[in-house]
Amino acid sequence: MTAVDTVAVPNNANSARDWISGARTLGGTGLLLAALAILPSFLGPFNIVLGAQILAYSVVALSLQLLWGRAGQLSFGQAAFFGMGAYAYAILGTRYELNGWYILAAALVIPAGTALILGYFLFFGRVRDAYFSIVTLAFVLVANQVVISWRSVTGGDTGLTRVPGLVLPFGGFEVDFTSRNGRYYLGLLIFSIALFVALLVRRSSFGLVLEAIRDDENRASFLGYNTPMYLTMAFTLSAALAGVAGGAFASISTLAAPDMIDQFLSIQILTWVAIGGRNYLAGALVGTVVMRVLNNQVSDVLPESWPLVVGLFFVVVVMFFPAGLVGGLAKLRAQLASRRVEKARA
Amino acid sequence: MSKSNNNSIEDPRESNKLGRRLVLKTGLGFGAAAALAPVLAACSSDAADETSNTGSNDTATSPDGTPAEATGDPIKVGYIGDLTGVLAQQGQIQLNCFELAVKQINESGGIGGRPIEAVTEDTASDSAQAIEKSTKLALEDEVVTVIGGITSSVREAALTVLPNEKIPFFYTTFYEGAAAGATACDEYLIATGQIPNQQVAPLVPYLSENVGKKYIVVGNDYIWPRGMTEVLEELLVEEGGEVVSSTYFPLGTTDFGPFFKELADADADICWVTLVGSDQDTFLQQYKQFGATTQIVSLSMNDDIAATNPEISEGVITVQNYLAGIESGNNTKFLEEYRAENGADTFPIAIGEGAYNSVYLFKGAVEAADGSTDPTDWIPKLSGVSFDSPSGSIGIDADTQHAITNSYIGKVGADGVIEILDEEKAVVPVVEGCILS
Amino acid sequence: MDESQSLALESVTVRFGGLTVLDDLSLRFGHSPISSLIGPNGAGKTTVFNTFSGIVKPVSGSLLLNGKDMTGHSPIEIARAGVVRKFQVPTVFHNLSVGNNLKVAAQSPRIETAGSAKDIRWSTGDVAEKLGLSSKMKTLAAELSHGERQWLEIGMAFLAHPRFLLLDEPAAGLGPEESDHTAGLIRTISEFCKTIVIEHDMRFIRELGGDVTVLHQGRLLKQGTMEEIEADHIVRDVYLGRDADA
Incomplete structure (x- = not known):
């Protein structure tokens, strides 16, 4: 008897089903982006700016969803990478006359490079779960202290204000994202890219292996997967997305400040993802929109007690929908579907 | 602060x-x-000041002598400050003082007959939220001026938004002036707190x-x-x-x-x-x-x-530019009305009095500009306005758009009351190289 | 014997604290498509598997895969070299569907060895059919019965391109029918890769066929066919006899 290697190939029935569900996702995403593209014509000037900010915030929520929802590692450091992107953008944008692409690239590469190094030491050093969360929390505290102390570069406590908007050259012409609508479309541009990346990860075997690692890392490594490498890659990709979100946010808000790189923002991002449902891509988006709009509306009506109301809302949602709003909805749908099947059988 | x-x-x-x-x-x-x-x-x-002044209690009266209700189109004025977070206590006092001034003005004829409509927003001592709320005040509420602010980071954040929309910002907290690279000289910044x-x-x-x-x-x-x-x-x-x-x-x-x-x-x-x-x-x-x-x-x-x-x-x-122990008719009345609104044992503080004064200075300037709320009309009038504030007569320096205020040196007594030891009248603010007029 | 198809321990000693779990143990698998590893509790069966898969590092001796020294290699490296493990407690990815569990296993990386035998292309669907899980491809692994989970894990291990498949108590907690299905599965799999099974249930081992290795107190007691083992009175004394009484 000789040993035989086995190689798996996906079978045809499955790939056809995959293709259909893929086309549906793509169609839905296209519709969403198209709706977002025409949205500014229905919004007042303030809501356009608010929308631009929410789009940038959604990207950082997506980045956490990738790491926490998919790979199971809860990071308190998301604001650190967001802030690094924001400061990279603001420092280069205010000090140097650089091609917009370079500035945007710096907002991506600096956080991603940092995450690669940090992630390498953490994940290969077997730091996981609660310990990982604690280290990332410490990391954001350090990043915040660096930003506050390094006044000559970062503007210290006040941060960098009057940050110029982004201008991206495309071949012979330039796209100017500095106007109010331009800032919105910058938000939409990076949102579209991030959504595309997130969908790609979800459908890829990379994403599947991350989910497997989330479920049982040992099992995955006994299948031969280099799990620390996968986690490091997920962390790096997540930081890259968070960094671009930060860069775009600095451009949209014309500001980089220490409270964009602190633990409180990290916790906020976490609540957005938790409210929406950390296991769902749509959860990150729904959570961000719901929490930002709620935050904005309630703080208008109750400027002295809004955190109480927003906090209460968070507690109630988490109590009744532990899997988040989208998770709760998915469960409800599944229950209805199974009831229908039972009825059909009866 | x-x-x-x-x-x-x-x-x-x-x-x-x-x-x-x-x-x-x-x-x-x-x-x-x-x-x-x-x-x-x-x-x-x-001591009475010889300059002309609009006076805090300069009540517009109707022909029969009773205070007139302000009935015209409201003038929207924004308040922005630290109402939640670590500075919430100070922010609350600042807001109380602001609201007191708005109430007094509205009960006595408003600004040229138009009532003030206050729009209150919280910055939560957070720059990003300060940006968001300043933008909202400017673009959605379309206020004509914004009053408030405690931390310099929130001031800087507000100043990245409001000047672009041509909305003047009254900053009412004592701060470091130009000493630390902060924005102290901007045609849309009016400071009613003190500088070093x-x-x-x-x-x-x-x-x-x-x-x-x-x-x-x-x-x-x-x-x-x-x-x-x-x-x-x-x-x-x-x-x-x-x-x-x-x-x-x-x-x-x-x-x-x-x-x-x-x-x-x-x-x-x-x-x-x-x-x-x-x-x-x-x-x-x-x-x-x-x-x-x-x-x-x-x-x-x-x-x-x-x-x-x-x-x-x-x-x-x-x-401070204001201490509750200032002995003057204006301050007695101010304290009385403040406490009637907020409780018998409460105290207004300097940044609050700054907010209170800001509303009256704004009123004076708009009235001097024949009721125009266009900042290009009323900002130049600010330096001609003198206000008989709770802390004495104050005005705005034309070059710096910072308040000319009195300075009170005080010492806390055993009963928790600050006793005034010394004062200096009408100290002119100095911002190096700042000539806005 | 063909060195290129063997998994072996040579003079391996493993200690946990003061306790010697494997005592200068030499073992070799690969001559039979199916091998069973038996012995009383504490004999060191699971420790042998743990040493094979790199979880436990011996204090002395070596681990050989196809004659190549793998001592001290990480579990990931050993898995990639083709030694795949099914755990005693079924460990599948609970929040993944059956289909995705199989997909993760099928896509797992391995070292391509030159001159390896012909590739048999297995789809996850084919394997699911063999497992009897075709209709549950979209079901979450968490929702499967205990037996189904055992099969899923066997299927996953099989899809992960093993040269040696280590199955730790695949029939534990199964009813007679499920147990027979499992034995059938293992026999099918053993046509494609060497399979080593730890089991207590002698009926199950007879069902599997193949040769049997008996461990006792960290040492090799006997290796041979089922008939030879059953005929051995020492084995009967330390293990089978007691088992038969029970």
């Missing part, structure tokens, strides 16, 4: 120039104040004469405390005093032990405190436990803190 940054490396020549200028410009005032000190301490301080030459400059000569010239500094580790120490050191060059050591602690420090070792060795006359919020309370608590006797001078002491914690605040000297 102000925070700011310094994103340029300081040029020592610049600093020195500023220092000299500070002393030169206020030198005359000190002489007068020092000579008058005993008299001023003895009698009440509401109004706060520190009058205080130091008083301390030299009455307490001593050897300082030990303890502050929070950010730019406002550091900036204030710089200003102090420059003033001490002229005074012949010195700062023997400076220690800075991060915000949220719970153990000031290392400083007390310094203090014990230093043999200083004055302990110069630039700690803010709960850090100041913690420090004062430990100072008392340590049994230190060096005179404390704190720039962030106020009547509210003193009344809340009299046992640890007792003996602290401060300097």
